Amino acid sequence: MTENIAESVKNYYGHVLQSQSDLKTTACCSTGTLPDSVKEILEEIEPEILDRSYGCGSPIPPALERCAVLDLGCGTGRDVYTLSKLVGLNGRVIGVDMTEEQLRVARKYRKSQAARFGFSRSNAEFKQGYIEDLKSLGIEDESMDVVVSNCVINLSSDKKRVFSEIFRVLKPGGELYFSDVFSDRRIPVELRNDPVLLAECLSGALYAQDFRRILHELGCRDFRICSESPIEIKQPELKEKTGLIAFFSRTIRAYKLDTLEDLCEDYGQVATYLGSIDGCFRFFRLDDHHVFESGKPMLVCGNTASMLEETRLSRHFEVRGNRSVHYGLFPCGPQGNSQAVAGMEDAGRCC
Secondary structure, X not given: OOHHHHHHHHHHHHHHOOOHHHOOEOOOOOOOOOOHHHHHHHOOOOHHHHHOOOOOOOOOOOOOOOOEEEEEOOOOOHHHHHHHHHHOOOOEEEEEEOOHHHHHHHHHOHHHHHHHOOOOOOOEEEEXXXXXXXXXXXXXXXXXXXXXXXXOHHHOOOHXXXXXXXXXXXXXXXXXXXXXXXXXXXXXXXXXXXXXXHHOOOOOOEEHHHHHHHHHHOOOOOEEEEEEEEOOEOOHHHHHHHOOOOEEEEEEEEEOOOOOOOOOEOOOEEEEEOOOOOOOOOEEEOOOOOEEEEOOEEEEOHHHHHHHHOOHHHXXXXXXXOOXXXXXXXXXXXXXXXXXXXXXXXXXXXX
């Protein structure tokens, strides 16, 4: 991240914004539907942490027990503390942020939050630094089970480096699960340099096709959209500046797997969800068009099979078949969502 952009973002989040009511768009407001388990945890989190939390989704996947989780751009620690409860005392969570004012709030409640969760010690820690350079913070290669981020990657001027660092620190089979702002076209230079649009998470929005290209270059040939919603720009002046650019908040998951292909391929594989994930007893939603009903066998493409049997999800699924026989392309895709409008059609994700 260049110094002028970093300082602009630090000032906005450290001094200009004092609560969510100061925001001028819905880009940094949570739009995802929170699971009941997460809502219950939020009731145990300090109000100061919640009031100064700015995000665009709910980037907290299920099945996190005992996991090592990294939160990029953790702010005051809302998601870090939520994750700390979900991973349990045998797991750990690291939050990274560059804004000292935000981290001061987060660190203030480490002991009290651990006590509220019934933990004998805190399993959460916070590091001040840049998400483009996790190595300097001592985060080692293949050390994390899950990396999450809530509306922060758009603030980086070197997004490819951010994603490169993410896949460096993820273990094989590890998961990137993040919410961020996407656009249907590349943002013009004059808007990218606008300090308010930048800090409001708009001018750094990821153009959908550039995001696809970055992940493909890094060896991730398939990612999944879990949810999406349009972003409303409240202020007339900002509406005038952005014109017809469409902005969307999306939650996306991607796995560090070298078995993924760039298209859905049919190997005759069948997956059955065992109903064993806490809070997902009746069904498990992998993405916006893969919903596995407990106990019901479901035909899946090779990539989906890999995601279910080569990750931490493997103990919750029975996958039958292998890749010894190929039957051509797999008829796989979302039904009736808004991706064509948002520029995500044929986005290089397998499904």
